[in-house]
Amino acid sequence: MRVGSRVRAADVGPLALLGLRGRPVRAALSATGVAIGVATLVAVLGISASSQAQLIAQIDALGTNLLTVSPSAFTGGTTSLPPGAPAMIARIGPVTSDAATADLEVQVYRNQRIPSVNSQGITVKAADLGLLSAVEGHLWSGRFLNAATAQMPAVVLGHDAAAALGVDKADGEVSVWLGNQWFDVVGILEPVPLAPELDLSAIVGFPAAHQLLHREAPPTEVYVRADPTSVAAVTSVLAATADPSAPQNVSVANPSDALAARADASTAFQSLFLSLGAIALLVGGIGIANVMVIGVLERRGEIGLRRAMGARRVHIGVQFLGEAATLSLLGGVAGAVFGALAVVIYASLRHWSTTVPLAALAGAVGVALAVGAVGGLYPAWRASRLSPAEALRSV
């Protein structure tokens, strides 16, 4: 047996790079398709992972044991709960704290000269003093109502309400025109994720509502903190406890469910964007196959020469397959870098902690490599099947 031709393993890499170095612009352009696909995949996975981590951290911080009791919007019953509801709810064993609010049919304005239609959608509510601790709310400025200020013309503004009224300090020197009298702003709230309805509210004490505004103020919402181990049990008895005669008129909700639903909703978008990324990757792979087919046609002379110098079919095939795989690998790595960069920028703009799943990075680069290798199969096969004499003649 005669000694045949062979290529050293160390020469395979440089051979694969040869064609790319010869046409760097074409190589960069054809790798761009794959890079866009991979960048999309990494960015979508990274941003949704960061957003979910953020939401889960938020839910953990706020607790999942807050329940809200309100009149059912669908049964056409009253728009308020029975006046005794808060007291009865407080008597449920595992309830650790509760606070009622009542929507008042008065409006708040920056001053008395504002036309009455310009209420800006701000709701005036009377609230129990324990509201802030029940909803895990925090003050942006000033302080919340206490037993004394609850009886006085004092108001705490929700975050959006303060912005709408143009109030940016709560030192008691700013007053707003509330129910045809001046109320001093004593506090401004931070946004309340678990009770976003408070953000566009002006909150006064129940005594002030009764004595200064002369309103009945039946409760319209009760915020309930239950023992975390008994949330389900408390949920099941809340409606009947709040309104024993007509429990169907009472609706019970867990606001953290809404946050969890947001986390789920982001995965719904995720699959859409992932499909887009996969399509970009597929198109990138076809682009690589296309460029490689052109390359094989243009380089018939080189292929013929290599066959004449002793290259076997498999050597030619491996050279072109390696070139396609290198192209897609370069595109994949560039795309992963840009995708991760996009996640970092997006997360830092939103003040999130960045989460880029390593599995997504490695997976995206791996998929890119596979796409390029599959795209390179046909051109490599064509290159390897060229008859050397014809390849040399054709130039």
Added chain:
Amino acid sequence: MNALALRGVTKEHAATPPVLALADVSLTVEPGEFVAVTGPSGSGKSTLLAVAGTLERPSAGTVEVAGKSTEDLSDAELSGVRCRELGFVFQQFHLLATRSVLQNVADGLLYRGVPPTERLEHAAHAVAAVGLAHRRTHRPDELSGGECQRVAIARAIVGEPALILADEPTGNLDSVTGAEIFALLHRLHEGGTTILLVTHNDELARRTPRSVVLRDGRIERDERR
């Protein structure tokens, strides 16, 4: 042992009707010979070179390279024969534009599995042998046509094959440069290299020690001087 032996070689190109490019050609080249094959266009010169170089299989007859029959060899084994025993020089040079002179020549040993540093050492000798030592780091687009063909010749001889097959090596060159390339081939022949030269330049062919004239796929004349 012959460097090359064609025995009763016939080559038909697939077409309707089939084209008979070579008809019962027998030709033997001894080691150390310098043979020119001439003939008009379409006489089968290039087909003769392709069949002798195992780039194409004959329709009938046998081809022996360096004393060994190639009839029963697989495609991969034929690659091995070209790799070890044959060196090619083409009209179009076929140099890789992104590689230096030295690298282009070293690539002549790529498919023998020779380590890179050793390839470059051999290439340096071959480049010096064709008088281009001062051009070793240049790229093909910085060279004249004659210099490009010298590089291609260096690439063909770098592995010291049993036979050099040159297909119209002066075809793309002006007459002065062509004469220089011919002189280089002569010098290599005097150093012991076996060369089969295909050319349509009768004047060059007359200056080789042996010339074979093809006509319509048959050997019309085979003269030694």
